[in-house]
Amino acid sequence: MIIRKPKSLTFGKVFNHLALLALVLLWITPTIGLLISSFRDKEQLAYTGWWTALSTSEQNAWGRTGTAEDQVKKDGKFLISGTILTSNEKTILTYNTNFKNLSAYKSGESMIFKDGSLFTLESDGKYEWISQKPFTHKRGKRIFYVAEVPPMFSLDNYREVLASENVGQSFVNTFTVTIPATIIPIMIAAFAAYAFAWMEFPGRQFLFVCVVGLLVVPLQMSLIPLLTMYNKIGAFFGTEGKSYLGIWLAHTGFGLPLAIYLLRNYMGSLPRDIIESARIDGASHFQIFTKLVLPLSVPALASFCIFQFLWVWNDLLVALVFLGKQDDQIVLTSKLRELLGSRGDNWEILTSSAFISIIVPLFVFFALQRYFVRGLVTGSVKA
Amino acid sequence: MADVKMQSIYKQFGDTEVIHGVDLEVKDNEFVVFVGPSGCGKSTLLRLIAGLEDVTSGEIEIDGTQVNFLPPAKRGIAMVFQSYALYPHMNVYQNMSFGLKLAKTDKQIVDQKVREAAEVLQITELLERKPKELSGGQRQRVAIGRAIVRDPKVFLFDEPLSNLDAKLRVQMRIELTKLHRELNATMIYVTHDQVEAMTMADKIVVLRDGYVEQVGAPLDLYHNPANLFVAGFIGSPSMNFMDGKISGISEKAVEFEIDQKLKIKIPCSPGDNATTGNIVRFGVRPEHLELTGEENAKLRGEVFAVERLGGETYLYLRTEGDKELTVHSPGDKMVHEGDQVSIGFSPDTCHLFDNQGQVFDKLAA
Numbered sequence: 008m009i010i011r012k013p014k015s016l017t018f019g020k021v022f023n024h025l026a027l028l029a030l031v032l033l034w035i036t037p038t039i040g041l042l043i044s045s046f047r048d049k050e051q052l053a054y055t056g057w058w059t060a061l062s063t064s065e066q067n068a069w070g071r072t073g074t075a076e077d078q079v080k081k082d083g084k085f086l087i088s089g090t091i092l093t094s095n096e097k098t099i100l101t102y103n104t105n106f107k108n109l110s111a112y113k114s115g116e117s118m119i120f121k122d123g124s125l126f127t128l129e130s131d132g133k134y135e136w137i138s139q140k141p142f143t144h145k146r147g148k149r150i151f152y153v154a155e156v157p158p159m160f161s162l163d164n165y166r167e168v169l170a171s172e173n174v175g176q177s178f179v180n181t182f183t184v185t186i187p188a189t190i191i192p193i194m195i196a197a198f199a200a201y202a203f204a205w206m207e208f209p210g211r212q213f214l215f216v217c218v219v220g221l222l223v224v225p226l227q228m229s230l231i232p233l234l235t236m237y238n239k240i241g242a243f244f245g246t247e248g249k250s251y252l253g254i255w256l257a258h259t260g261f262g263l264p265l266a267i268y269l270l271r272n273y274m275g276s277l278p279r280d281i282i283e284s285a286r287i288d289g290a291s292h293f294q295i296f297t298k299l300v301l302p303l304s305v306p307a308l309a310s311f312c313i314f315q316f317l318w319v320w321n322d323l324l325v326a327l328v329f330l331g332k333q334d335d336q337i338v339l340t341s342k343l344r345e346l347l348g349s350r351g352d353n354w355e356i357l358t359s360s361a362f363i364s365i366i367v368p369l370f371v372f373f374a375l376q377r378y379f380v381r382g383l384v385t386g387s388v389k390a
Numbered sequence: 391m392a393d394v395k396m397q398s399i400y401k402q403f404g405d406t407e408v409i410h411g412v413d414l415e416v417k418d419n420e421f422v423v424f425v426g427p428s429g430c431g432k433s434t435l436l437r438l439i440a441g442l443e444d445v446t447s448g449e450i451e452i453d454g455t456q457v458n459f460l461p462p463a464k465r466g467i468a469m470v471f472q473s474y475a476l477y478p479h480m481n482v483y484q485n486m487s488f489g490l491k492l493a494k495t496d497k498q499i500v501d502q503k504v505r506e507a508a509e510v511l512q513i514t515e516l517l518e519r520k521p522k523e524l525s526g527g528q529r530q531r532v533a534i535g536r537a538i539v540r541d542p543k544v545f546l547f548d549e550p551l552s553n554l555d556a557k558l559r560v561q562m563r564i565e566l567t568k569l570h571r572e573l574n575a576t577m578i579y580v581t582h583d584q585v586e587a588m589t590m591a592d593k594i595v596v597l598r599d600g601y602v603e604q605v606g607a608p609l610d611l612y613h614n615p616a617n618l619f620v621a622g623f624i625g626s627p628s629m630n631f632m633d634g635k636i637s638g639i640s641e642k643a644v645e646f647e648i649d650q651k652l653k654i655k656i657p658c659s660p661g662d663n664a665t666t667g668n669i670v671r672f673g674v675r676p677e678h679l680e681l682t683g684e685e686n687a688k689l690r691g692e693v694f695a696v697e698r699l700g701g702e703t704y705l706y707l708r709t710e711g712d713k714e715l716t717v718h719s720p721g722d723k724m725v726h727e728g729d730q731v732s733i734g735f736s737p738d739t740c741h742l743f744d745n746q747g748q749v750f751d752k753l754a755a
């Protein structure tokens with residue numbers, strides 16, 4: 008039996024681990040912040056950072072007392088009572104009549120105004136204002152206070168965003184774009200990749216080099232010529248300029264070179280003996296493709312699926328060019344950008360819509376991740 | 391079952407010619423082994439028969455039909471690969487039935503054939519397993535099973551045992567021989583291991599650099615190698631060679647001398663190439679050399695290494711002329727490194743090759 012020595016902790020190893028930890032934190036912290044913020048109460052969100060979300064926070068605010076109309080006569084004195092808080096979740100710590108020295112009076116303590124009246128504010132926001140003379144003021148007096156607010160989480164932001172801001176519709180639109188724009192290139196690329204990897208035909212190498220060459224064509228450069236071309240061809244067939252078909256084709260075109268390249272390399276690395284064995288067993292190219300190569304290429308297909316899905320999901324540029332901005336065509340990224348403009352101060356809307364757009368790629372990634380198993384061909388051939 | 395005929399087969403890859411005109415006939419029900427060092431073209435030849443490569447020129451016939459342009463599946467062959475080449479995502483049953491299913495064979499017949507083959511190979515209990523759950527030997531059985539179910543006219547084996555460990559290899563060797571008897575099939579087997587060739591073959595084809603060097607039964611090659619290459623390739627450890635000069639020629643023998651000291655007369659037909667003074671190469675197998683007393687000594691040398699295997703002993707010695715010799719002697723010989731020994735041999739067991747490497751034919755006994 009071999010007894011392993013415990014590995015010594017070298018400086019390099021520690022450094023590696025720390026660097027890794029730092030990188031991970033650097034990457035996930037903003038996302039976590041976004042997630043937490045999206046669930047927070049919109050007022051708290053405005054006052055404090057997300058990292059304070061779990062602790063009770065102190066909040067400076069003010070409220071008005073009742074006016075002379077609210078006074079009642081009691082025991083020969085005049086009394087105004089009520090609460091200055093609108094919600095009952097706050098606990099008042101200190102208060103004052105001006106905002107310069109907010110900690111002047113603790114809640115429960117009384118203060119005496121210049122006219123001799125006595126004002127008492129309790130921590131739950133109830134106050135009593137007692138005077139010997141009748142009150143005459145028409146506007147309530149402003150009371151500034153420091154209050155403690157417990158953490159509050161809710162789904163309200165999401166409800167608001169999905170229902171009233173039409174983010175829900177653009178969410179569906181994005182799906183309408185993304186799913187076909189992922190499936191179409193994969194189907195085409197899988198066939199092409201098989202041909203490049205396993206079928207012999209003249210010019211195979213040259214054509215493959217051309218496809219790889221297309222990888223470097225910048226999207227930004229070809230976008231407008233592409234749209235012009237699409238519009239002309241579309242006009243000939245009498246289709247609309249901006250439609251889902253157009254964006255599917257555009258994404259397919261931009262995704263194909265990488266897809267073919269990735270899949271060909273993967274398929275080319277499948278053991279030659281398996282393919283030849285199938286040929287001897289009488290399989291045609293199509294049968295080899297569907298019965299052997301496709302099932303064995305699942306890891307490559309899945310990884311490209313993720314690439315393409317994320318890329319299309321997060322795409323703004325192609326969508327702006329090929330789709331309109333009306334409700335039934337606007338995609339999530341485009342919608343978010345619009346919200347940034349019109350509702351830029353409403354953090355609760357931005358964070359929750361951002362998270363709605365993150366959640367699907369995350370789900371796709373974790374769903375497909377189990378296909379990334381190493382050694383799918385184990386046992387087929389001797390390594 | 392069928393015979394395979396090859397007529398002046400040439401094969402080029404690009405500008406490189408790798409098979410230079412091979413003529414070969416494999417008879418019905420024969421076990422033929424292609425053997426040769428790596429790169430000799432033996433695998434290429436097999437792949438030409440299988441149809442995985444196309445011949446550049448020449449003709450291949452299987453069972454009387456010219457198959458040059460038929461795809462592999464239509465040639466009536468089955469092939470077992472060195473790497474097994476099992477379909478990793480299918481279980482054993484699916485692996486074995488794959489070919490039949492593609493041929494749209496009736497399900498019941500498929501089932502029957504698979505189970506029969508599994509029975510023969512004793513893998514019935516493995517049918518539901520995936521290849522990755524099998525050991526190397528089991529995988530190779532499955533690969534053979536996949537060949538059997540197709541009822542081929544000719545079985546092709548491409549170094550099927552070279553990935554197995556030594557013990558399993560010996561076992562599979564015997565099983566393959568047994569299988570050949572049971573199936574009554576024509577089998578063509580490629581290997582670089584001459585032990586496999588010697589033990590399994592009805593007929594061995596020795597290849598070198600795309601040429602057939604010699605074709606014959608295993609012991610025929612062993613006793614009567616046609617040239618230097620075959621003599622050196624067949625037999626383990628390989629034959630001892632020494633250069634000499636022809637010193638005399640008679641009708642039934644050639645006499646030559648080594649280092650102007652030792653004269654040996656070998657009974658053989660001198661043919662046309664023998665001229666006095668020509669360089670010849672003389673070969674004798676380690677097992678035909680024996681330790682003798684001084685009086686019978688033909689060669690003397692100093693032992694520089696001894697390998698004792700208990701039942702047999704290999705001595706490595708350096709002769710006076712500074713040539714290395716291997717001696718195989720039965721039993722456990724009490725010889726040590728540094729000892730001087732005398733070696734004798736019978737001229738009948740020797741082989742003599744001319745300066746072209748061709749053997750001087752032995753006289754018929």
